[in-house]
Amino acid sequence: MLGKVTKRLLSISLVSVSIFAMVGCSNSQSSKSSDASNKPAATSSAKNTTAVLPSDKAPDLSKLKDAPSVEPAKVFDNLYFLGNQFVGAWMVNTSEGIILIDSMNNSDDAEKIIVPGIKKLGFDPAKIKYVLVTHGHCDHYGGAKYIQDNFGAKVLITSVDWSFMEKNLKDRQEAEAAGKDTSKLMPTPPLPTSHTEITDGQKLTLGDTTITIVSTPGHTPGCVSLIFPVTDNGAKHMTSIWGGTGLPKSLEDNKKYESSVDYFNKFTDESKVDSELSAHPFVDNALERIDTLRKRKSGDPNPFVLGEEGYKAYMAKMKEFVTNNITKLSK
Numbered sequence: 001m002l003g004k005v006t007k008r009l010l011s012i013s014l015v016s017v018s019i020f021a022m023v024g025c026s027n028s029q030s031s032k033s034s035d036a037s038n039k040p041a042a043t044s045s046a047k048n049t050t051a052v053l054p055s056d057k058a059p060d061l062s063k064l065k066d067a068p069s070v071e072p073a074k075v076f077d078n079l080y081f082l083g084n085q086f087v088g089a090w091m092v093n094t095s096e097g098i099i100l101i102d103s104m105n106n107s108d109d110a111e112k113i114i115v116p117g118i119k120k121l122g123f124d125p126a127k128i129k130y131v132l133v134t135h136g137h138c139d140h141y142g143g144a145k146y147i148q149d150n151f152g153a154k155v156l157i158t159s160v161d162w163s164f165m166e167k168n169l170k171d172r173q174e175a176e177a178a179g180k181d182t183s184k185l186m187p188t189p190p191l192p193t194s195h196t197e198i199t200d201g202q203k204l205t206l207g208d209t210t211i212t213i214v215s216t217p218g219h220t221p222g223c224v225s226l227i228f229p230v231t232d233n234g235a236k237h238m239t240s241i242w243g244g245t246g247l248p249k250s251l252e253d254n255k256k257y258e259s260s261v262d263y264f265n266k267f268t269d270e271s272k273v274d275s276e277l278s279a280h281p282f283v284d285n286a287l288e289r290i291d292t293l294r295k296r297k298s299g300d301p302n303p304f305v306l307g308e309e310g311y312k313a314y315m316a317k318m319k320e321f322v323t324n325n326i327t328k329l330s331k
């Protein structure tokens, strides 16, 4: 059954994705408070549609990029959100240490949001073994160098996106040397000192947890998406992270994106994925769902569990959106 919450989330996703093409990452480190966290919480039963964002009231990305931080949050028994209202990192706690999925915008975010968040949750950041970077945009790899330099974590990324990151950095340096305006270029925080390549179909195991890595180019040339098990009060679920959400500009990249959705769906079908996560909480209404979790009572459902059908419907909407964009770009 496709619940009302799921339908509402899908609506939000569509609106958000449409305005989320290729946004940059923040250079600002604001920790301002905001009333955004006081929005009505999502519930599994309500006829509450107040969180649906109408298309003419899309989130102001300039504010999101200067986003207020969010209290670190437990989402599953072994999974935690660390971040702000624009972007976050997901902490997977395993029996042998921590896997951090993505790393926010820059070293400052890592130092002021991720590391204190991990400590606040009662964990030791020195136990971060891997920073698994979904793709080479600054708002996903920016904090990786800090985590690596301070805790010795291995940074994992595809060779394709490592080259993409190097090229973006070089382009900026050349533009600056030539005295060109670089204000519209995506920020290029320092790259990690070293990295380990990841490839399609690879399984990353740490202790009791294995993450399946799937190549899903489109948003960036070397983007990956992830599948891994989580538990909710001991109940087993499979979750996934679609690595790069915003639609690319070119027709060719949109076609790659569309193929990647189909390709990833094969893996998630096999794994019986019933939950989804995003590094960008406004894409899938994650902060309202986290708010619901904070108030959760015994027996209440976990709003991050969509069910297999709900998850498929979510991805079907992602597919529909890119397909529509391809039609538009083909005219």
Ligand SMILES: [Zn+2]
Binding pocket: 135, 137, 219, 244, 245
């Ligand atoms: Zn991106």
